[in-house]
Amino acid sequence: MDPRVLDQFLFIALPYVCLFTFFLMTIYRYRTEKFSYSSLSSQFLENKQHFWAVVPFHYGILAVTLGHFIAFLVPRTVLAWNSHPLRLYILEISALAFGLLTLIGLISIVMRRGSFSKIREVTTTTDWILFALLIVQTVFGISIAVIYPWGSSWFATVLSPYLWSIFLLNPDISYLAGSPLLVRSHIVLAFLIIGFFPFTRLVHLLVVPNPYLWRKVQVVRWYGNK
Amino acid sequence: MQVRSQVSMVFHLDKCIGCHTCSVACKNIWTDRKGAEYMWWNNVETKPGTGFPTKWEDQDKYKGGFELTDNGKLNIKSTSKTKIIPNIFHNPHMPTMDDYYEPWTYDYQNLFNAPEGPVQPTAKPISMIDGKDIDIQSGPNWDDDLGGSPIYAENDPNLKGLTEQQKHELSAIERLVFFYFPRICNHCLNPCCVASCPSGALYKRGEDGIVLIDQQRCRAWRSCVAACPYKKTYFNWFTGKSEKCILCFPRLETGQAPACFHSCVGRIRYLGVLLYDADRLEEVAKLPDEELVEGHRSLILDPFDPQVIAEARKNGISEAVLESAQNSPVYKFVKVWKIALPPHIEYRTLPMLFYVPPMSPVQASKPEDTIKHNSDNLFHDIDDSRVPMRFLANLFGAGHEGGVRYALSKQKAVRWHRRAETVGDVDRETADRILREANCSREEAEAIYELTTLCKFEDRFVIPPMHREQAIEMMKDPYEHKKEVGFGFVSGPARGL
Ligand code: HEM
Ligand code: SF4
Ligand code: SF4
Numbered sequence: 001m002d003p004r005v006l007d008q009f010l011f012i013a014l015p016y017v018c019l020f021t022f023f024l025m026t027i028y029r030y031r032t033e034k035f036s037y038s039s040l041s042s043q044f045l046e047n048k049q050h051f052w053a054v055v056p057f058h059y060g061i062l063a064v065t066l067g068h069f070i071a072f073l074v075p076r077t078v079l080a081w082n083s084h085p086l087r088l089y090i091l092e093i094s095a096l097a098f099g100l101l102t103l104i105g106l107i108s109i110v111m112r113r114g115s116f117s118k119i120r121e122v123t124t125t126t127d128w129i130l131f132a133l134l135i136v137q138t139v140f141g142i143s144i145a146v147i148y149p150w151g152s153s154w155f156a157t158v159l160s161p162y163l164w165s166i167f168l169l170n171p172d173i174s175y176l177a178g179s180p181l182l183v184r185s186h187i188v189l190a191f192l193i194i195g196f197f198p199f200t201r202l203v204h205l206l207v208v209p210n211p212y213l214w215r216k217v218q219v220v221r222w223y224g225n226k
Numbered sequence: 227m228q229v230r231s232q233v234s235m236v237f238h239l240d241k242c243i244g245c246h247t248c249s250v251a252c253k254n255i256w257t258d259r260k261g262a263e264y265m266w267w268n269n270v271e272t273k274p275g276t277g278f279p280t281k282w283e284d285q286d287k288y289k290g291g292f293e294l295t296d297n298g299k300l301n302i303k304s305t306s307k308t309k310i311i312p313n314i315f316h317n318p319h320m321p322t323m324d325d326y327y328e329p330w331t332y333d334y335q336n337l338f339n340a341p342e343g344p345v346q347p348t349a350k351p352i353s354m355i356d357g358k359d360i361d362i363q364s365g366p367n368w369d370d371d372l373g374g375s376p377i378y379a380e381n382d383p384n385l386k387g388l389t390e391q392q393k394h395e396l397s398a399i400e401r402l403v404f405f406y407f408p409r410i411c412n413h414c415l416n417p418c419c420v421a422s423c424p425s426g427a428l429y430k431r432g433e434d435g436i437v438l439i440d441q442q443r444c445r446a447w448r449s450c451v452a453a454c455p456y457k458k459t460y461f462n463w464f465t466g467k468s469e470k471c472i473l474c475f476p477r478l479e480t481g482q483a484p485a486c487f488h489s490c491v492g493r494i495r496y497l498g499v500l501l502y503d504a505d506r507l508e509e510v511a512k513l514p515d516e517e518l519v520e521g522h523r524s525l526i527l528d529p530f531d532p533q534v535i536a537e538a539r540k541n542g543i544s545e546a547v548l549e550s551a552q553n554s555p556v557y558k559f560v561k562v563w564k565i566a567l568p569p570h571i572e573y574r575t576l577p578m579l580f581y582v583p584p585m586s587p588v589q590a591s592k593p594e595d596t597i598k599h600n601s602d603n604l605f606h607d608i609d610d611s612r613v614p615m616r617f618l619a620n621l622f623g624a625g626h627e628g629g630v631r632y633a634l635s636k637q638k639a640v641r642w643h644r645r646a647e648t649v650g651d652v653d654r655e656t657a658d659r660i661l662r663e664a665n666c667s668r669e670e671a672e673a674i675y676e677l678t679t680l681c682k683f684e685d686r687f688v689i690p691p692m693h694r695e696q697a698i699e700m701m702k703d704p705y706e707h708k709k710e711v712g713f714g715f716v717s718g719p720a721r722g723l
Binding site: 033034035036037038039040041042043044045046047050051054055058117118120121122124126127199200201203204207209211212213215217218219220221222223 | 314315317320322353355356423425428432442448451461463465719720722723
């Protein structure tokens with residue numbers, strides 16, 4: 001097959017299919033199966049290893065996800081920050097550290113789910129597939145950080161423009177020309193995870209509580225208008 | 227003044243026989259499902275005892291309820307607003323299944339399928355969670371009737387403040403005592419479960435005060451489980467949602483008493499409307515411990531007071547509810563006679579289920595070979611009761627005896643009065659003196675006696691018409707509405723992926 005066709009499939013068609021699935025299905029699921037939106041906590045069944053699995057994973061993944069979003073949204077600011085070598089090192093090292101934290105957390109999550117028969121009882125096939133995808137993706141990410149350093153800078157010049165071109169409905173894959181296989185795999189898997197998202201427990205992050213911090217302490221609901 | 231109405235409850239502990247009919251009625255209707263096997267929205271505990279979940283009253287361990295900070299703020303003990311951010315991933319005060327018990331069933335198939343052998347086959351206990359063999363450590367009512375037990379009774383958190391001698395007496399064989407303590411959600415006025423929910427899934431119904439969890443909005447952040455000091459929100463491990471007592475609102479809305487009330491064998495349960503002043507909630511929830519019981523009672527408004535009636539009408543409370551409040555048996559027990567008290571008011575959630583504290587037999591001792599009662603009096607002094615006043619005060623008075631002493635004296639006076647009336651072996655004058663000492667008139671004693679012992683169904687349950695059905699046609703097609711009542715949605719409550 002012509003490699004250009006493959007590129008167009010992987011970096012134009014696939015992203016659109018996945019993004020479309022993501023938006024359509026999260027909304028559809030929210031409207032028809034609202035009950036199923038839950039973090040599906042398993043703390044009640046096992047409380048000791050729970051902390052060492054769920055907490056590092058979440059701190060790691062949240063920092064890493066936030067980092068990717070910042071680089072995507074304000075690439076120039078990131079470049080300006082990195083213009084100073086010391087600041088570049090700090091950013092790179094903390095990114096790597098959070099990546100490792102994510103991986104450690106993920107491995108603990110899988111070990112915990114595998115080793116307690118009660119927890120296995122509340123683990124679905126979807127969960128196992130999701131964990132596998134996340135682990136592979138995190139390993140890709142960490143490998144990239146080690147093999148192709150200064151990603152915080154080249155993300156801003158290579159990936160941000162590409163991602164923007166996707167979002168602005170004017171896809172341009174020329175930015176990706178010459179990027180290594182590992183980086184390309186990371187991108188493809190990212191879109192696959194986004195497409196898979198609505199069918200997994202990940203939907204919990206769309207319903208993370210937000211008004212709590214400033215809502216009134218007590219909640220009263222009236223039947224009529226009040 | 228902002229008048230609201232609340233469907234409130236009284237449990238008369240002197241009448242509870244500990245039969246658990248209430249628990250079973252509730253279980254059969256609401257919690258006989260996967261994920262809810264271990265839940266007992268209604269449970270009956272033996273006191274002194276450790277209760278369910280084990281030692282739930284020990285807030286050093288569970289961190290339930292509110293605490294009053296030094297600068298006069300009311301804080302949720304388990305997860306304050308700022309602590310929710312780290313705690314949402316892992317709640318450090320979340321009770322786990324071990325604190326309740328692991329539900330099990332028996333491998334009945336083995337009775338049929340076991341190969342022929344020299345011994346009878348047995349049905350081994352197996353876990354209802356993973357189907358594995360289980361070594362049963364604890365179960366529902368595990369400490370039932372175990373007053374005096376060194377494992378259970380002696381670890382009751384309410385023994386705090388008792389002298390060593392009193393504690394010892396509680397387990398001496400000739401003085402052994404226990405009573406029953408049935409519990410459901412208190413449908414509190416200042417519910418800690420509601421205050422703690424990050425999703426805002428828990429709410430109090432404005433019209434009748436029932437506290438519910440919106441199953442569609444619950445996201446398993448499980449704050450409410452940690453926050454409720456009475457441990458009356460439960461986590462469904464299968465659906466990933468919290469659940470709690472719904473005060474059988476579908477029954478109430480059709481004019482029936484909740485299942486546990488309806489089935490109560492001892493007829494200990496009363497249900498009726500109380501009107502209260504919602505503007506003063508915060509002020510009362512912040513009172514010092516010793517003023518809490520009185521403060522809580524002062525929130526309850528007189529449904530005969532014209533000013534209260536006018537304000538209630540202004541606030542949209544219907545005539546039928548007002549009338550129901552005037553006939554409320556709960557109002558009499560709590561506000562008029564003052565013999566029903568809130569449990570553990572020091573948790574500051576302002577519970578709306580009140581308890582008439584139990585009388586107990588006179589103390590006995592065994593100076594020689596025979597057991598002798600310490601008092602020759604027919605109705606002994608309440609300070610000679612086997613259940614120490616201090617213990618009851620820890621349960622029903624935030625550690626202060628005043629309210630409990632008042633309630634018990636009045637109950638004792640009612641007995642003297644009725645004895646004088648019916649048997650006649652105590653003289654009228656003494657009975658009248660004891661009535662006076664208990665701040666009780668003959669008429670009041672008669673009324674208490676009647677509502678305690680001769681109460682019919684309609685006397686115990688004065689259910690207001692709950693105006694859910696009100697003008698539904700104007701807002702919605704009634705046939706559509708009919709499909710949605712109850713849990714309020716039509717897609718099945720299936721666990722998410
Ligand atoms: C602020 C955002 C988030 C919040 C508040 C949150 C909260 C939670 C909670 C409460 C649980 C249940 C843990 C338990 O008790 O078992 C959970 C599980 C999980 N979350 Fe998140 N989450 C967030 C973001 C994310 C993100 C960004 C991801 C990944 C892309 C993620 C992936 C997962 C996974 C895979 C699990 C399952 C963990 C297990 O197997 O125990 N979460 N999350
Ligand atoms: S008893 Fe617990 S669950 Fe019930 S309203 Fe009070 S705080 Fe909430
Ligand atoms: S049914 Fe009534 S008498 Fe029996 S245990 Fe329950 S509350 Fe007590």
